[in-house]
Amino acid sequence: MSSETSLPSSGGKAKVCLIFATRGRAEVLERVVSFVDSQTVRPDLIIVSCVSDEDAGHLANRPGLLVIKGRPGLTAQRNHALKQVSDDFDVVVLLDDDFLMHDRWIAEVLKALDSDPSIACVTGTVLADGIHGPGYSVEEGQAILARATDVPCSLRIVPTGGPYGCNMAFRARSIAGLRFDERLVLYGWQEDRDFGGQIWNRGGRVVRINTALGVHLGVKRGRVSGRKLGYSQVINPLYLARKKTMPLRAALDHVMRNVASNIVRSFAPEPWVDRRGRLGGNLIGLWDFIRGRLTPERAANL
Structure with a gap:
C-alpha cells in the first residue's frame, strides 16, 4: 500500500x-x-x-x-x-x-x-x-x-x-x-x-x-462587477472578524490595503480591473460599517 x-x-x-x-x-x-x-x-x-x-x-x-x-x-x-x-x-x-x-x-x-x-x-x-x-x-x-x-x-x-x-x-x-x-x-x-x-x-x-x-489562470470572464466586489472587500472581512473566523487585525489589514490600492490605482487603472467601481463599492461598505451594518449579502443588489 x-x-x-x-x-x-x-x-x-x-x-x-x-x-x-x-x-x-x-x-x-x-x-x-x-x-x-x-x-x-x-x-x-x-x-x-x-x-x-x-x-x-x-x-x-x-x-x-x-x-x-x-x-x-x-x-x-x-x-x-x-x-x-x-x-x-x-x-x-x-x-x-x-x-x-x-x-x-x-x-x-x-x-x-x-x-x-x-x-x-x-x-x-x-x-x-x-x-x-x-x-x-x-x-x-x-x-x-x-x-x-x-x-x-x-x-x-x-x-x-x-x-x-x-x-x-x-x-x-x-x-x-x-x-x-x-x-x-x-x-x-x-x-x-x-x-x-x-x-x-x-x-x-x-x-x-x-x-x-x-x-x-485568473480568468476574468464570469467575475462580478467592481462595485459589488469593492463592497465585499470592506464588509466581508469585518463581518468575519465579528464571527471570529478572522482576527480583527487581519480584517482591518485587508480592508485598508484594498481601499488604499483602489484609491491609488483609480487614477490610472489597469485595463482588466474596474478600480473606480471597486472604490465606489469600498465607500458604500465603509458607510455601512460606520452605521453598524455588516450585511455582506447587500453586495448582490449594488
Whole structure:
C-alpha cells in the first residue's frame, strides 16, 4: 500500500472527491477537468456544481463526473456540492474552475494529510496567479507547469492564516457539518478564510505545503462587477472578524490595503480591473460599517 494514497482516517486507499463550482466558463472548465487526468492519483469522483446546463458544457457525459445544478453564488454552489459527498470519502478537494494542478498535486496533499492526523486543511503553492494581472490562457498555464521541473523533494508544512480558495483540500471527517457562509454572496470574497476559521475554531490545523504546485489562470470572464466586489472587500472581512473566523487585525489589514490600492490605482487603472467601481463599492461598505451594518449579502443588489 503506497503511503501517498493512504490516510490514518481510512486505513486503506484514500477516497478523494474533487469539486468545482462554476458559472459561465464552460470552455475553460472542460479543459481544466481534462487536465485532471494527468494526476498521478486521480479523484474517485468529480462534482461540478453549476447553475445551468450551459455552465457544464459537455462534461455531463464524462465518466466519474457528477453535474449538479442549483442557486448561483460560490458559497451556495460549494455547499450544494458538499451535500453530495458521501460519508465514505476521506478527502474533499475544492478547486476554482480555472486552476491547473501539477501532476502530483493530489498525491502531495494526501502525503501531507497522512503525515499528521491533526491537519484538517491543506492549501498548495501557486506558481503563478493570473488574478493579479490580465490572466493566463490555459496554454500559458500549462507551459508554466511544464517548466516547473524542480518540484521540491522534501515536504515542508507551514501553518497559514487560511487556505487559498483556488486550491484547497480537506480531511472529510474534519469538516463534517461545516458549510460555507452563504451570506458571502456572489464571488464569495474571503469565504475560504471563513471556512478555514471554522476549522481552526474546531481545533484543526490549516496548513500550506510547498510540494502541491499549481497555476491559477485568473480568468476574468464570469467575475462580478467592481462595485459589488469593492463592497465585499470592506464588509466581508469585518463581518468575519465579528464571527471570529478572522482576527480583527487581519480584517482591518485587508480592508485598508484594498481601499488604499483602489484609491491609488483609480487614477490610472489597469485595463482588466474596474478600480473606480471597486472604490465606489469600498465607500458604500465603509458607510455601512460606520452605521453598524455588516450585511455582506447587500453586495448582490449594488
